Amino acid sequence: MSSPVVTRFAPSPTGYLHIGGARTALFNWLYARHHGGRMLLRIEDTDRERSTQGAIDAIIEGMRWLGLDWDGEVIFQYARAERHREVAESLLASGNAYRCYATAEELAEMRERARAEGRPSRYDGRWRDRDPAEAPAGAPYVIRLRAPTEGETVVEDAVQGRVTWANRDLDDLVLLRSDGTPTYMLAVVVDDHDMGVTQIIRGDDHLTNAARQTQIYRALGWEVPAMAHIPLIHGADGAKLSKRHGALGVDAYRDLGYLPSALRNYLVRLGWSHGDQEVFSTDEMVSAFDLKAIGRSPARFDFAKLENLNGLYIRGAADADLVAGIEAMLPTIGAARGLSAPLPELLRETFIAAMPGLKERAKTLIELLDSAYYLYAARPLALDEKAKGLLGEEARARLAEVLPVLEALPEWNAAATEAAVRHFAESSGVKLGQVAQPLRAALTGRTTSPPLFDVLAVLGRNESLARLRDQAARS
């Protein structure tokens, strides 16, 4: 009992899976899952110059990380070039397309003049009704669609509503290049048709393409799939998303310490809403998702909100999952902290044991890792001179007591440190996290005095100091 709904995500492998693409993929995925249908993944690699294997890998890995699975095999558009060519030939045979021998120079001049005269810049159809016999023998040609010149082309869009173009504003697009390869416009139509796509969901930068593709569908006598063009995501300043504001690959978000569940939740609320609900489990998203609730105006990317959501998800995550997430980031961010890919078993277990106290205050996995600094700090431990300078009188006095002990700490294992710090925390009646962060601050001097004061107070008054000293002496 297969459902008729088929969506597809069709990125071109010319870079990483950026945040806008990730949201498009998410919407396609949600729509398909909501309707019990299938989502296909098609790599649009017909541009041989710019497509790279690295980009393909990055896209696939990005989707996996985000938890967006697709149905069936990945489809590569380039592999279908022969089929595209056949379709172009059939259009030529049916009279819905024609050979155009205009040179690149002619086309450039055409555009320039049209622009100068304030006319829309488009192909003037000079070979549309001309006898191909007039072309210089052996001259290269492209195949163009013989598009209607009168009437209008209408796109019924689930998000944008009914959008209309006068056919005179749409020119005869190229279907097959002079080297015999298909253009994007032809390939998309043929592939979506052959793949049985029923619902196209993509960025609204494709809205104009939707009209031109509709003309191709009509010329072919094929049914036009339902369309939904979603608004683009903009940067914090309202301008087009650039690297500066978040047009990073999803791998960058992973390395910034964001959880895929949090990113999904953030992304789904960008342009889509369900009443006042802000937090959605994956199941809730799937059941609530509806194209009609997608807005038409572009949304700006806001790191602050993503971060808030991420903190929420971290607090609710399983301890082992958080540590697994941290480990996944280690290849890129571990070196700076003296940590590498698979955590030693004992350290990993200690990390997990420390999570309940630490995750209460972390907004990203990076913060979580840093707050656990006391577990993996280089030994012997030493307090930062600058940090010491920030202390008040009372704290300074306490420091005098504690410092010799801290500075005497030799090589030490994480479990022992965890046990000692946990003991401090418990016997002082505070949460582990309240000790961990200040401890890191005291060791690195990366924070101002309040937390530093705190850890010293905890350490200084704690009776387990003696135990700590004993342990240190033993090892």
Added chain:
RNA sequence: GCUCCCAUCGUCUAGCGGUCUAGGACGUCGCCCUCUCACGGCGAAAACAGGGGUUCGAGUCCCCUUGGGAGCGCCA
């Protein structure tokens, strides 16, 4: 330049002609909790771009202006 799309707090948004003295969330600012930070709780400031219509009545419908955005390739 041409075509198309968009316009509610700083940001994401609710609002589908009257229930809007415009709701929620993030952020910001206060207060509480607390040995700091965070979490949590309470509260505050904060928006219908402007102008014309239509209507008994407009944030909600229409038009114009202004302001954004996208597209205009033998790129995708």
